[in-house]
Amino acid sequence: MLQTARIFPSRLFVRSCIPGSRRLISGVSSGLSDQLEILGVRYPTDAITNVTPAILSKLSLRLHTQHAHPLNTLRSLIESHYPDFAHLSSLSPLVTPYKNFDELSFPKDHPGRAVTDSYYLNKDLMLRTHTSAHEVEVFRRGETKWLLTADVYRRDEIDGSHYPVFHQMEGARIFSADASGMKECEENNAWLAQQLAMSNIVIEDVPHISPTNPVQPTHDPRYSELVARNLKLSLNTLMLKLFGGVAGSNSQNPLRVRWIEAYFPFTSPSFEVEVYFQGEWLEILGCGVVRQATLDTAGVSNKIGWAFGLGLERIAMILYSIPDIRLFWSTDPRFLSQFEHGKITTFRPYSKYPSCFKDVSFWSPKDKPLHENDFCDLVRDVAGDLVEDVQKIDNFVHPKTGRTSMCFRINYRSMDRSLSNDEVNGIQSQVVSRLKDKMGVEIR
Ligand code: FA5
Ligand code: MG
Numbered sequence: 001m002l003q004t005a006r007i008f009p010s011r012l013f014v015r016s017c018i019p020g021s022r023r024l025i026s027g028v029s030s031g032l033s034d035q036l037e038i039l040g041v042r043y044p045t046d047a048i049t050n051v052t053p054a055i056l057s058k059l060s061l062r063l064h065t066q067h068a069h070p071l072n073t074l075r076s077l078i079e080s081h082y083p084d085f086a087h088l089s090s091l092s093p094l095v096t097p098y099k100n101f102d103e104l105s106f107p108k109d110h111p112g113r114a115v116t117d118s119y120y121l122n123k124d125l126m127l128r129t130h131t132s133a134h135e136v137e138v139f140r141r142g143e144t145k146w147l148l149t150a151d152v153y154r155r156d157e158i159d160g161s162h163y164p165v166f167h168q169m170e171g172a173r174i175f176s177a178d179a180s181g182m183k184e185c186e187e188n189n190a191w192l193a194q195q196l197a198m199s200n201i202v203i204e205d206v207p208h209i210s211p212t213n214p215v216q217p218t219h220d221p222r223y224s225e226l227v228a229r230n231l232k233l234s235l236n237t238l239m240l241k242l243f244g245g246v247a248g249s250n251s252q253n254p255l256r257v258r259w260i261e262a263y264f265p266f267t268s269p270s271f272e273v274e275v276y277f278q279g280e281w282l283e284i285l286g287c288g289v290v291r292q293a294t295l296d297t298a299g300v301s302n303k304i305g306w307a308f309g310l311g312l313e314r315i316a317m318i319l320y321s322i323p324d325i326r327l328f329w330s331t332d333p334r335f336l337s338q339f340e341h342g343k344i345t346t347f348r349p350y351s352k353y354p355s356c357f358k359d360v361s362f363w364s365p366k367d368k369p370l371h372e373n374d375f376c377d378l379v380r381d382v383a384g385d386l387v388e389d390v391q392k393i394d395n396f397v398h399p400k401t402g403r404t405s406m407c408f409r410i411n412y413r414s415m416d417r418s419l420s421n422d423e424v425n426g427i428q429s430q431v432v433s434r435l436k437d438k439m440g441v442e443i444r
Contacts, residue, residue, distance in 0.1 A: 036121060038094070046122040048115050052381040055119060055127070055153065058165045059093060063328060064149045068341040070316045071167050071328060075149045076342060078169060078310075081238050085171070086146040091134055093127050093151055100126060100133040104266035105293055116371040119153050119164075127153035131170035131309055132266060135290070138172070139298035144305075145173045149312070155373040159389040163325045164380060167312040173230070174295065174305030177223060181304070185226045192233035201240050204258035205232065213261050213269045218292050223304055227289055228269060231306035232259065235273060235287065242315060243275060266291050267307065277318050285310035320347045324415065326385045332416045353418045355388065358428045361407040362441040369404050370439055378439070379410055382430045388413040405444065 035042045036049070038056060064071045079087045097120075101113055111117060112129060119127040128134075131150050138146055148170045156162045175181035196203075209215060215224040239257050256276035264270045267288025274281040287308030295303055313325055322328070327335055327347075334350045364370045376390050387410060394407035410431070412424050435441050 038121070043121050043125060048120045048123055050115050050155075050377075051119045051121055051127065052377060054381045054384060055164060055377075058151065058329075059127075061329075062151065064151070064167050064312065065089060068336070068339045069328075070320050070322065070339055070344075071312050073339070073342055073344065074312055074316050074319065075169065077242070077344070078238065079147055081241050082145070082147055082171065082234075084145060085173075086138075086143050088134075088138065088146060088148040089150065091148065091150060093153065094121065094125055095128045095133045096124060097126055099136070100128055100130070103136045103294070103297055104132055105291055106265045110265070116373045117155050119155060129154050131168040132307065134170065135172065135266070135294055135307060136298045139174065139295060139300050139303075142300075143172075144175075144303070147171045155377055157372065157390065158376045158380065158387055160324045160326075161314070161317070163313070163329075164377070166325070168309050169312055170307065170309050171234075172290070172305060172307040173234070174290070174300065174303040175227065177220075177302055177304040182223055182226055185230050189226065189229050189233055192230070192237055195237050196233065196240065199240050199244065200254040201236065201244065202254045202256045203236055204256065206259075208259065208261040208271060209269055210261065213263070216268050216289070216292055219289070219304065224269075224289055227304055227306055231287055231289070231308065232271075234306075235285070235308060239273070239275065242319065243277075262286055262288070264288055266294055275318070282314065282318070284314050319344050322347045323349065324388070326388070326415060329385060330415055334416075353414055353416075355411050355413045356419060356421070356424045358410050358412065358424065359393070359407055360410070360428070360432060360435070361394070361405065361444040362435060363444060364404040364406060365440045366401075366403050368440070370406065370441060374439065375406075375408055375435075378434055379431055382434060383410075383412065383427050386412050386414050386419065386427065 034045055036045055036051070036056075037043075039060060063069050064075050066072055075089070079085075097113065100118075101110065106112065118129050121127075128150070130152050131148050134148055134150075138148060150168060150170075151165055152168050153165055156164055175185050215221045236257065239255070243255050243257075258274050258276075258281065260272050260274060262270045262272040264286055267290055270286070270288035272283055273285045273287070274283050276282075285308050287306065290305050290307050292301070292304075295301055295305070313328060316322060316328070317325070330336070338347060339345065372392055379387050379390055389411045391409045391411075392406060393409045395404065397404050410428070412419060412427065432443060436443060
């Protein structure tokens with residue numbers, strides 16, 4: 001794999017936070033320096049291990065199943081829109097890279113595989129980056145209509161709408177690839193079209209079959225068209241259910257949804273859905289006609305169908321007016337007590353506490369330039385949810401030495417209390433010493 005050649009030093013985080021022989025971190029114990037214990041099972045580490053205690057501590061939380069949590073209510077609401085689908089929500093987040101990528105036809109050099117983008121326990125096991133990782137196994141079980149909700153993990157920037165753990169819901173439906181299956185699809189399309197006809201929803205859709213987004217060569221174009229129509233109708237009726245009642249959407253001001261062309265290695269044609277909300281187009285899901293190779297691998301070659309993957313936090317932030325993605329992880333009663341299971345209510349923000357900005361500038365090692373995601377993960381591991389966002393404010397290469405200088409600005413702010421200067425200084429100095437010790441940078 002592309003990234004195995006890189007030396008990633010973060011596994012040292014796991015070791016270095018275990019002074020002495022054994023320490024438990026929210027159900028994660030790592031007693032032996034070359035092993036990780038997760039939810040009671042030991043896994044060997046290797047040169048690409050990059051999971052951190054901060055990330056591993058999230059594995060057992062499963063917010064999408066917590067009573068009255070907004071993500072759980074949203075899951076139930078979407079499940080109720082697909083009452084005759086199987087509803088799955090307890091699959092393990094630990095998957096092989098084969099399952100997360102290869103089984104879904106990802107090319108060997110796809111950037112998502114890199115250790116800078118994904119979390120690896122070792123070269124054979126990773127944290128799923130999307131719920132599509134389970135497509136083959138669920139189709140193989142014989143499910144033909146299903147929804148699957150799960151926590152997914154990505155190494156990413158830090159700001160109000162990005163968190164290294166978020167929740168996706170995968171939905172899929174497959175039909176027999178013959179006249180009887182297409183009759184079932186057509187009947188369902190007619191029924192769904194009728195549901196939409198009376199609604200105040202404006203759907204912007206243009207034909208998206210282009211040379212770069214083609215019908216698959218093994219598909220009868222009429223079948224692919226019917227399935228894509230079923231996908232779009234199924235999702236448009238869901239959008240109406242979710243957003244139809246959102247403030248500002250009425251007959252003068254109808255909800256606007258648009259379909260745009262997209263690319264995923266495991267669907268063709270592929271699309272994304274965006275919703276116009278508060279003056280901006282917001283991407284909420286990706287989808288498409290399932291690549292036949294996926295169905296062949298799952299042993300259901302005689303089927304044709306669609307799949308989608310939507311981001312629950314993105315939708316919940318709109319529906320509940322939740323302004324910061326970190327809030328979903330809050331255990332503060334002022335957050336949690338606002339919600340009742342099954343009800344969507346507008347979040348009432350409690351006080352916003354002051355920010356504290358700290359900059360750090362350093363020279364990156366010449367042979368191993370620091371990736372922005374490595375920096376963010378280090379800060380997240382030290383500061384947890386006390387970091388609100390991280391921005392790279394300077395980056396230049398010294399013309400003579402060829403070394404790269406970077407400057408990052410970290411915004412520390414708690415959602416629950418005021419931070420003292422001493423506390424922030426203490427955190428910042430831990431960030432700086434880890435940068436020096438584990439990343440080999442030279443502080444400027
Ligand atoms: C996927 O993950 C595909 N597996 C979706 C898919 C499924 C396509 C089935 C085709 C068939 P993408 O990376 O775009 O695609 O993520 C899907 C959705 O997850 C996004 O539209 C967005 O709503 C949400 N999402 C993605 N990244 C983040 C993030 N960092 N924070 C919060 N939500 C995110
Ligand atoms: Mg996307």
